[in-house]
Each structure stands twice: as structure tokens, then as C-alpha cells.
């Protein structure tokens with residue numbers, strides 16, 4: 001399938017700028033030709049309209065507590081036994097750094113990418129070394145992340161399949177080191193991540209672990225299933 005076919009729907013949607021990053025509008029019911037206000041921008045970035053820009057990190061943290069957000073813990077449980085010490089890790093859709101914070105305590109170095117600068121400021125407080133304020137939808141992630149930054153591991157939770165089509169991961173893999181094994185660990189809503197393993201296998205990755213488990217529980221008590229995937233590629237295979 002050509003790139004155009006994969007991203008055709010994205011191309012038909014309007015774009016906007018949120019906190020300096022160019023992003024796609026996610027809500028189809030939005031009035032297409034009315035530019036969104038700054039508050040609506042946060043609605044788009046977080047899908048939670050009641051927050052102001054400044055409120056977003058604390059609003060998000062309150063929400064994930066209410067939703068019993070288990071996805072990061074499940075993903076880390078699967079990743080940890082496979083992770084060599086002191087890895088250089090990029091967290092895509094890092095948000096407030098909830099996923100990476102435990103890895104920092106365990107001696108890894110975390111950088112984060114997210115299109116929300118205020119969410120990233122919380123990740124910085126949690127010890128993220130470098131943050132990149134940009135959309136995860138980049139045709140070449142090297143346009144955003146300088147070549148002086150190379151990673152052993154990519155992690156992402158609650159982004160692919162929820163906000164971003166999983167095929168975009170293939171345009172991010174160029175930030176991984178080429179001289180040794182590298183890992184990709186992703187968690188996201190099951191309903192939209194059917195082909196994630198295929199995208200990674202096509203890029204030479206071997207799927208090490210694939211699980212389906214609760215990601216979070218809605219206020220109505222619905223358990224939302226997430227997919228958890230750990231994959232690896234040997235150095236020089238890309």
C-alpha cells in the first residue's frame with residue numbers, strides 16, 4: 001500500500017497549530033472552517049475540554065487516577081525483563097512522563113516527544129532529559145530530532161491507535177541506533193492496533209511479546225482493552 005493510501009484520510013482533514021506544533025484535528029464533528037480557540041486546542045490534544053492549557057497536566061493526572069489507567073504498568077511489566085541497563089529511551093506521546101518516570105528511577109535516560117508543551121513541562125519535572133514539542137505524525141522523525149540524539153528503545157502508551165495511526169511508527173524508527181539491538185514497546189487501544197505488528201515486522205523487527213489486557217476502566221465501568229507489544233531488531237538490520 002502506498003504512503004498516500006495509508007494517510008489519505010489524514011490528508012483530507014484540516015490542520016491546526018497547537019502550542020507550536022502542526023497537528024490534525026481529531027473531532028470530525030468540529031466545524032471544519034472555524035479556527036479553533038486556544039482552549040479548543042487543548043480539547044484536541046487531550047480530548048478533555050474542561051481544562052485550560054495551564055490545567056492540562058494536573059487535569060490529566062486526576063483523570064488517569066479516576067480511570068484506573070493500568071496500561072503503563074502492564075507495558076513496563078512486559079518490557080523490564082528484556083531491557084538492558086542504562087538505555088537511552090524516547091517516549092513518544094510522553095505527556096506528563098507517567099510511563100517513563102519509573103524507568104528514570106531505574107537508571108535509564110528518558111527523552112519525550114509530545115505536541116503539548118505544558119504536558120512536557122511536567123515530564124521535565126519528572127526527570128526527562130530532553131523534550132521535543134512536535135506532532136508524532138512526521139514523515140521523517142529526523143526532521144524533528146537531531147542526529148546527535150539516538151535511541152536504544154522507543155516507548156509509547158496511549159498514543160498510537162488512539163490519537164495517531166499506527167503506521168506513523170515506521171517514520172519514527174530512524175531515530176533508533178543502528179549499531180546494536182533496539183526495542184520498540186507500544187501500548188494502545190486494541191480496536192485500532194490490529195496491524196501494528198505488521199508495520200514493525202516489515203521494518204525487520206521481531207515481535208517478542210504481544211498481550212491484550214485492560215488499559216483503563218471508564219466511569220461507567222467499561223474495561224477498555226489495550227494491546228501491548230514488545231519488538232526487537234538486531235543492529236545493522238535496518
Ligand SMILES: C[S@@+](CC[C@H](N)C(=O)[O-])C[C@H]1O[C@@H](n2cnc3c(N)ncnc32)[C@H](O)[C@@H]1O
Nearest residue numbers: 045093094095098114115116135136157158163
Ligand atoms: C493518553 S495521553 C498518554 C500520555 C502518556 N504516554 C501516558 O501514558 O500517560 C496522550 C498524549 O499524546 C499526546 N498527543 C496526542 N496526539 C499527538 C500527536 N499527534 N503528536 C504528539 N503528541 C500527541 C497528547 O498531548 C497526550 O499528552
